[in-house]
Amino acid sequence: MNQNIETKIKQTLSKIKLNKKNKILVALSGGKDSSVVAYVLKKLGYTIEGFHIDLKMGGYSEKCLNAVKKLCEELDIKLHVYDIRKEMGNSMCNIRLSVQSQSKNKIKNCAICGVIKKWILNKEARKLKADYIATGHHLDDETQTFLLNILKGSPELNANTGVITKNVKDKMFIPRIKPLFFILEKDIKEYSLKHKLPVVYEKCPCAIDSYRIQIREFMGSLSDKQKENLMKNELKVLDRIKKEHKKIRYCEICGEPARGKVCRMCALMRK
Ligand code: AMP
Ligand code: ZN
Numbered sequence: 112m113n114q115n116i117e118t119k120i121k122q123t124l125s126k127i128k129l130n131k132k133n134k135i136l137v138a139l140s141g142g143k144d145s146s147v148v149a150y151v152l153k154k155l156g157y158t159i160e161g162f163h164i165d166l167k168m169g170g171y172s173e174k175c176l177n178a179v180k181k182l183c184e185e186l187d188i189k190l191h192v193y194d195i196r197k198e199m200g201n202s203m204c205n206i207r208l209s210v211q212s213q214s215k216n217k218i219k220n221c222a223i224c225g226v227i228k229k230w231i232l233n234k235e236a237r238k239l240k241a242d243y244i245a246t247g248h249h250l251d252d253e254t255q256t257f258l259l260n261i262l263k264g265s266p267e268l269n270a271n272t273g274v275i276t277k278n279v280k281d282k283m284f285i286p287r288i289k290p291l292f293f294i295l296e297k298d299i300k301e302y303s304l305k306h307k308l309p310v311v312y313e314k315c316p317c318a319i320d321s322y323r324i325q326i327r328e329f330m331g332s333l334s335d336k337q338k339e340n341l342m343k344n345e346l347k348v349l350d351r352i353k354k355e356h357k358k359i360r361y362c363e364i365c366g367e368p369a370r371g372k373v374c375r376m377c378a379l380m381r382k
Contacts, residue, residue, distance in 0.1 A: 116298055136191075142247065143299055143308065150182075163179045250291070251295060280359075
């Protein structure tokens with residue numbers, strides 16, 4: 112099974128023709144998924160550096176930061192730490208609460224955190240002249256997101272699903288890759304335990320998005336094969352749809368890439 116993960120990652124990466132000299136910034140949360148990404152990419156000879164956003168959420172964040180530091184030491188890779196309190200003036204919990212208190216509809220914790228993390232990652236990866244950002248998203252994450260988008264009535268959001276972000280070519284935008292796209296969460300956990308990676312196995316204390324939890328429970332009733340088929344067939348359908356290279360716009364407020372006049376981060380902040 113473990114050998115299998117490495118082979119699957121190799122096959123996944125061969126689809127996007129990565130160059131071993133390209134600089135890949137691995138977004139490290141301190142959890143098992145992104146740690147396995149760093150471990151395997153390093154083992155396969157890619158040029159990687161780690162990037163961790165210290166969310167300053169008390170003891171949980173401290174444990175994550177320590178795990179990430181240890182991992183990067185063990186792998187002998189450079190680690191960049193972004194201190195959210197220093198850079199943005201507050202902890203993730205307070206930023207999130209302030210956004211929620213100002214918005215009419217309650218936006219879910221993970222949705223806010225996700226938008227902010229993506230915004231930081233792109234901006235900082237660009238500063239660090241990275242060619243790619245790699246995240247730890249895996250097959251279970253991706254099938255959940257896929258179903259969530261459909262159930263929420265936004266199937267078009269699935270158009271960007273894939274091992275690499277599609278439809279965006281722009282000097283301001285750093286492409287994101289997901290080396291674990293075809294790998295099941297349970298296999299990642301097994302691999303991480305077997306290699307004794309320094310990892311925080313607890314879930315984030317703020318991850319209480321009930322909708323995602325409901326979908327996760329439903330996904331639990333599917334077999335591994337059914338999950339794999341769901342994603343493979345989704346990709347086949349997407350490949351047939353004529354892809355448009357949408358022109359990227361820049362946010363009127365912060366200048367980062369955006370779909371509309373204002374990016375999702377600034378839209379959140381101004382609610
Ligand atoms: P999540 O949205 O927490 O499931 O995380 C998805 C992916 O985003 C992880 O696999 C990491 O690659 C990245 N990520 C999450 N949290 C952080 C963080 N604090 N710092 C850097 N990258 C992160
Ligand atoms: Zn913006």
